[in-house]
Amino acid sequence: MTGNPVSRRDVMRGAVAIGAGMATGGASLAHASPALAAESSALAVAAPTIASCATWGAAAPRGTISSVTTNPNKILVHHTASANVTDYSQAAAYAHAREIQQWHFDFGWVDSGQHFTISRGGYVMEGRRGSLGKLNAGSGAIVGAHCPGQNSAAIGIENQGTYTSATPPAALYNKLVDMCAYICDQYGIAPTQIYGHRDFLATACPGDVLYARLPQLRTDVAAALNGTTPTWSTIVDNTSSGFAAGANWSVSSYSAERYGADYRYANPEEVSDLATYSATIPATGNYKIETWYPGIAGYNTSTPFIVYASGGSQVVRVDQSTGGGAWKSLGTFALTSGAKTVAAVSRWTTTTGYVVADAVRISRV
Numbered sequence: 315m316t317g318n319p320v321s322r323r324d325v326m327r328g329a330v331a332i333g334a335g336m337a338t339g340g341a342s343l344a345h346a347s348p349a350l351a352a353e354s355s356a357l358a359v360a361a362p363t364i365a366s367c368a369t370w371g372a373a374a375p376r377g378t379i380s381s382v383t384t385n386p387n388k389i390l391v392h393h394t395a396s397a398n399v400t401d402y403s404q405a406a407a408y409a410h411a412r413e414i415q416q417w418h419f420d421f422g423w424v425d426s427g428q429h430f431t432i433s434r435g436g437y438v439m440e441g442r443r444g445s446l447g448k449l450n451a452g453s454g455a456i457v458g459a460h461c462p463g464q465n466s467a468a469i470g471i472e473n474q475g476t477y478t479s480a481t482p483p484a485a486l487y488n489k490l491v492d493m494c495a496y497i498c499d500q501y502g503i504a505p506t507q508i509y510g511h512r513d514f515l516a517t518a519c520p521g522d523v524l525y526a527r528l529p530q531l532r533t534d535v536a537a538a539l540n541g542t543t544p545t546w547s548t549i550v551d552n553t554s555s556g557f558a559a560g561a562n563w564s565v566s567s568y569s570a571e572r573y574g575a576d577y578r579y580a581n582p583e584e585v586s587d588l589a590t591y592s593a594t595i596p597a598t599g600n601y602k603i604e605t606w607y608p609g610i611a612g613y614n615t616s617t618p619f620i621v622y623a624s625g626g627s628q629v630v631r632v633d634q635s636t637g638g639g640a641w642k643s644l645g646t647f648a649l650t651s652g653a654k655t656v657a658a659v660s661r662w663t664t665t666t667g668y669v670v671a672d673a674v675r676i677s678r679v
C-alpha cells in the first residue's frame with residue numbers, strides 16, 4: 315500500500331458512509347479489499363491487548379475448526395448470562411474463558427463458540443482458536459458457533475455477566491468500544507454494523523441493558539474510527555488522587571451503575587461542602603466535561619455540578635435519579651492550562667435526595 319494516496323482512515327470514513335446508507339437503502343456493505351485490510355502500518359485505532367488461547371490456558375480443540383477467506387461484515391454483542399462476579403482480576407478472566415470453553419465442549423462443540431471474550435474487569439481474550447490471528451491479519455475469519463446463520467459473517471463477542479437489569483462495568487464497556495473499533499478497522503466493518511445477538515435470534519442476549527447501550531456503542535466506535543477520539547482525556551474517579559471530599563461525603567458501593575469500586579454521596583444541605591475534581595489541563599482550550607454516576611430513584615434530581623471554566627464558574631444541574639451508568643455530558647467549557655480544580659459537586663440544593671460524586675471525565679475537543 316506504499317504510495318497509495320488514499321489513507322486507510324479516509325477509506326474507513328467511506329466504509330462508515332456506506333454503512334449509514336445501508337441502514338436506509340438496503341444496499342449490501344462492500345468488504346474492504348484484502349490488500350487494504352491486511353495493511354497494518356496505518357492503523358486508525360490501536361489494538362487492545364488480547365490474550366491468546368495459549369495465554370489463558372485453553373484446552374486443545376476437540377475437532378477441526380473451519381475458517382473462511384471472506385472478511386466478516388458485522389459484530390454481534392453477547393452476554394455470557396453468567397454471574398456478575400466482582401473479581402475483576404486477570405486470573406478470574408482467564409478462568410472464565412476456560413469455563414466457557416468447557417461449557418461449549420459440553421454442547422459437543424469443537425471449541426469455544428465466540429470469537430472473543432471480555433471479562434467484567436476489562437480483559438480481552440481470544441475465544442475460538444485462530445480468531446486472533448485472523449483478526450490481526452485483517453483477512454478472513456474463523457467460523458464460530460455463537461449465532462445460527464451468522465457464524466461466518468459475524469464476529470461474536472461474549473461479555474462476561476448478565477445485563478438484563480445490571481449495567482456493564484465501565485472497564486468492560488470501555489474495552490468493548492476498543493475491541494469493536496479494532497475489529498471494524500481491521501476488517502473494514504462500519505460501526506453501524508454492530509448488533510446484539512437478539513437481532514438475529516429470538517433470545518434475551520445480550521440483556522436489555524447492554525442491548526440498550528448499542529446505539530451509544532456504535533457512536534463511540536465511530537468516534538474512535540473517525541479519529542475524533544480526543545487527543546487528551548483523563549478520568550478523575552472518587553478514588554483518584556485528584557478527588558477530594560470531606561467526611562460528610564459517605565462511601566457506597568450500593569449501585570452496580572457506579573464507576574469503579576465505589577462512589578461518594580451526601581445529604582443535600584445549604585452548606586459549602588464540595589466534592590472536587592482536579593486535573594492538570596495540558597493546554598488552554600475547550601474541553602468536554604462529563605460525569606458518571608449511579609442513577610437511582612430517590613437520588614437528587616437537581617444535583618449542582620460546578621465547572622471552573624476560564625470565564626468564571628458555571629453551575630450545571632444533573633438529575634441523578636436516572637440515566638446513570640454512562641458518561642453524561644455537562645457541556646464543553648474553556649479551560650486554561652495547568653493543575654487546577656476543574657469541577658465539583660455541591661451539596662447546596664433544596665431538592666431532596668442524596669447528591670452523588672462518582673467520576674468525571676475531561677476531554678480536549
Ligand SMILES: [Zn+2]
Nearest residue numbers: 392393511519
Ligand atoms: Zn448471545
